[in-house]
Amino acid sequence: MLDIKDLTYRYKTQNQENIYNFSLNAKKGEIVGIVGASGNGKSTLLDLISGFLEPIEGDIVCDGTSLIGLSPQKRPMTILFQNYNLFEHLSVEKNIRLGIQGKIEQKKIYEILQLVGLDGYENKTAKTLSGGQQQRVALARSLLRDKPILLLDEPFTGLDFDTRMLMLKLVKDITKTKNLYTMMVTHELSDCDKIADKVYEVKNGKLTLL
Amino acid sequence: MFKKYGRFKSSLIPGLLISFFLLTLAVFLFFTLYENSNTNESLFAVLSPRILKLLKFTVFQATLSTIFSILIGIVLAWSLSHQQKFPNRALLVALFSSSLVLPTIIVVLGLITILGRNGWLNHISLNLFNHSFEGFLYGLSGILIAHVYLNGSYAARSLLHSFESIPKEKYKLAKSLGFSTCKRFYYIEWPAIKTTVFSVSSIVFLLCFTSFAIVLILGGNPSYNTLEVAIYEAVKLDFDISFALELAFLQLSISVVLVFFTSSLKTDISNIKTGSEMIPWSEPFGAKIVQKFTIFIFGLFFLLPLLAIVVDGVGADYMKILSSSIFIKSFDTSIVIATLSSLITIFFTLLLSGAKRNFALKSRLADSKLASIFEILISFSGTLYLAIPSLVLGLGFFLLSQKFLAPQAFWATFALLSANVLMSLPFSLSIIYPAMLKTATRYDKLCFSLGIGGIKRFIYCEWPFLKESIGYVIALSFCLSLGDLGIISLFGSQDFSTLPWYLYGLMGSYKNSDASGVALILLSLVLGVFILLPKVFSRSRVA
Numbered sequence: 001m002l003d004i005k006d007l008t009y010r011y012k013t014q015n016q017e018n019i020y021n022f023s024l025n026a027k028k029g030e031i032v033g034i035v036g037a038s039g040n041g042k043s044t045l046l047d048l049i050s051g052f053l054e055p056i057e058g059d060i061v062c063d064g065t066s067l068i069g070l071s072p073q074k075r076p077m078t079i080l081f082q083n084y085n086l087f088e089h090l091s092v093e094k095n096i097r098l099g100i101q102g103k104i105e106q107k108k109i110y111e112i113l114q115l116v117g118l119d120g121y122e123n124k125t126a127k128t129l130s131g132g133q134q135q136r137v138a139l140a141r142s143l144l145r146d147k148p149i150l151l152l153d154e155p156f157t158g159l160d161f162d163t164r165m166l167m168l169k170l171v172k173d174i175t176k177t178k179n180l181y182t183m184m185v186t187h188e189l190s191d192c193d194k195i196a197d198k199v200y201e202v203k204n205g206k207l208t209l210l
Numbered sequence: 211m212f213k214k215y216g217r218f219k220s221s222l223i224p225g226l227l228i229s230f231f232l233l234t235l236a237v238f239l240f241f242t243l244y245e246n247s248n249t250n251e252s253l254f255a256v257l258s259p260r261i262l263k264l265l266k267f268t269v270f271q272a273t274l275s276t277i278f279s280i281l282i283g284i285v286l287a288w289s290l291s292h293q294q295k296f297p298n299r300a301l302l303v304a305l306f307s308s309s310l311v312l313p314t315i316i317v318v319l320g321l322i323t324i325l326g327r328n329g330w331l332n333h334i335s336l337n338l339f340n341h342s343f344e345g346f347l348y349g350l351s352g353i354l355i356a357h358v359y360l361n362g363s364y365a366a367r368s369l370l371h372s373f374e375s376i377p378k379e380k381y382k383l384a385k386s387l388g389f390s391t392c393k394r395f396y397y398i399e400w401p402a403i404k405t406t407v408f409s410v411s412s413i414v415f416l417l418c419f420t421s422f423a424i425v426l427i428l429g430g431n432p433s434y435n436t437l438e439v440a441i442y443e444a445v446k447l448d449f450d451i452s453f454a455l456e457l458a459f460l461q462l463s464i465s466v467v468l469v470f471f472t473s474s475l476k477t478d479i480s481n482i483k484t485g486s487e488m489i490p491w492s493e494p495f496g497a498k499i500v501q502k503f504t505i506f507i508f509g510l511f512f513l514l515p516l517l518a519i520v521v522d523g524v525g526a527d528y529m530k531i532l533s534s535s536i537f538i539k540s541f542d543t544s545i546v547i548a549t550l551s552s553l554i555t556i557f558f559t560l561l562l563s564g565a566k567r568n569f570a571l572k573s574r575l576a577d578s579k580l581a582s583i584f585e586i587l588i589s590f591s592g593t594l595y596l597a598i599p600s601l602v603l604g605l606g607f608f609l610l611s612q613k614f615l616a617p618q619a620f621w622a623t624f625a626l627l628s629a630n631v632l633m634s635l636p637f638s639l640s641i642i643y644p645a646m647l648k649t650a651t652r653y654d655k656l657c658f659s660l661g662i663g664g665i666k667r668f669i670y671c672e673w674p675f676l677k678e679s680i681g682y683v684i685a686l687s688f689c690l691s692l693g694d695l696g697i698i699s700l701f702g703s704q705d706f707s708t709l710p711w712y713l714y715g716l717m718g719s720y721k722n723s724d725a726s727g728v729a730l731i732l733l734s735l736v737l738g739v740f741i742l743l744p745k746v747f748s749r750s751r752v753a
Binding site for chain 1: 658663666
């Protein structure tokens with residue numbers, strides 16, 4: 001069980017103070033969609049879960065273990081960002097290997113690239129790939145990292161319809177077969193309709209189950 | 211709070227240690243000066259009429275130099291930005307960039323060859339109009355011309371980047387609204403360049419305020435002395451250390467205040483290539499004439515002294531120069547010190563930038579209470595050279611060398627290395643820091659989430675984006691060190707000499723042919739390293 005309890009964050013700007021307070025839970029193999037307008041705190045929620053921001057109160061408990069206080073790299077999660085998921089000057093294979101601690105067999109890289117439909121791309125430089133292909137490489141790396149939580153921060157924005165559908169299907173299949181906790185932040189409610197088991201809306205710094 | 215700091219300790223601790231080391235060095239030198247000054251008088255009490263006169267002239271020439279340099283810089287950058295097809299524009303821009311590293315003694319020698327009593331201009335004037343300009347190059351006019359030569363081109367290069375960063379849509383808007391050239395400048399261009407104008411002005415003022423070699427050679431007589439030159443004369447000619455200390459304190463106090471208020475200003479002297487997309491319509495006829503004339507005149511003003519060095523240098527007796535033991539010694543010393551200085555500079559720059567960016571990024575420590583204090587501290591330690599001018603720094607080391615006996619070469623090397631590194635740091639930080647901030651903004655989340663840190667992060671995430679700038683900084687620092695004539699003027703001797711000091715000696719003893727040859731060697735070395743070294747770095751690859 002992934003349990004986010006009263007996760008509170010305060011953010012001051014010159015004119016006002018914003019207070020965010022988030023609570024939600026997810027079961028293994030479940031996809032949680034998070035939607036909302038820009039500036040309402042969707043990305044803040046993901047930054048808090050992934051450890052880029054420290055909450056002032058609350059807890060994140062994954063399978064009985066609190067994640068509060070752990071640095072991003074020590075948290076049992078892998079993240080797909082909207083941009084800059086890859087080092088564009090490096091090859092596909094190097095990008096995948098860089099994200100994995102310890103050694104990994106060549107065969108596994110071929111297999112994972114095949115799974116995301118990019119077999120034979122291992123020696124290509126990341127910058128030569130299209131946006132959709134780059135996101136698939138990042139997804140392939142996420143799978144090899146073998147972490148129980150998969151966070152998606154609007155990763156399919158800007159992709160064409162067909163690639164978007166392919167990516168959504170991949171995420172759904174992977175979540176189910178690997179029994180992951182998947183949280184997908186998006187501003188497209190239709191994406192959530194396609195794959196999410198439950199959908200929360202972020203409004204004024206709070207989550208509401210739709 | 212400290213737990214959050216702990217997450218970034220690997221980049222914080224080395225940078226903060228370097229920052230504290232630099233600040234400690236400055237404080238140590240300050241107390242060495244204070245201890246030796248043996249005076250309890252306040253700053254205002256030491257302002258004797260003689261010192262007041264020196265101060266007035268120092269501020270006056272720095273103010274005039276800044277105004278002229280900035281005005282010329284603005285007009286030249288504006289002209290270059292609108293005349294993309296001017297013949298050899300790229301070469302001119304590259305040469306303007308190199309003005310920052312040209313040894314001042316070379317510039318002075320080139321200007322003397324063109325504008326001096328026996329210069330080309332005077333010969334032409336005498337032959338055509340039977341009129342001699344005599345000694346107009348010596349005194350305030352000469353100081354201003356040399357300062358404008360060096361700083362006007364530096365300002366133009368910095369401002370050109372600002373002009374070319376203006377989105378072309380704004381020009382289209384101005385065109386569609388029927389703006390005149392003046393109105394376009396007022397509403398579109400000035401708002402885009404004014405921040406750079408103020409920051410470049412502050413840098414130029416500080417450089418002119420602490421200018422040494424130009425005033426020493428072109429000042430002519432004591433009424434045109436600045437504080438720096440007066441310190442040099444008090445130490446080397448009058449042996450009046452107590453007067454030198456009074457001047458040093460005054461210089462230090464003013465510079466510290468100026469630097470403290472300007473250290474947060476941003477400068478742009480990056481090696482980013484210019485050459486923006488062209489505006490698809492022609493400039494009005496009048497503006498076009500003004501722009502082309504400006505580029506031609508200032509191009510000539512910039513090129514002629516360099517050409518004079520080449521023309522005069524070609525005829526020198528190189529067999530004689532190269533077989534001179536003092537030349538060989540000076541050459542070796544210059545190369546060794548410049549190489550060490552450039553390596554230490556880039557090492558310090560990377561560590562200081564790495565620490566400083568922690569306090570600029572929200573995903574790191576920007577929200578912490580001490581962020582702004584640490585940021586100012588690191589910025590200040592990186593701009594110390596502007597606060598502690600080289601002659602004051604040199605005087606501190608000179609006094610230390612009297613107190614702690616060691617071979618003169620030891621103190622001279624230590625003093626030169628310190629001064630060269632401190633001199634290069636403000637420029638290298640303004641190049642490397644924005645690039646490092648950009649890579650962090652782009653890749654921080656990815657690196658943190660994947661656990662990529664330390665050397666691995668530097669190799670795969672920083673180096674590919676920094677290598678060109680690192681090459682540029684090493685070249686810049688090497689050339690700045692190679693051409694400096696500040697501290698060596700206090701430590702230079704027959705036994706310990708650098709190329710600029712050797713050249714100064716040749717000029718002083720009227721060995722003009724040898725001086726021209728050495729000047730050409732120095733110029734070739736500086737331009738060669740400055741142009742070629744960044745190319746070597748930009749070609750290196752990461753697997």
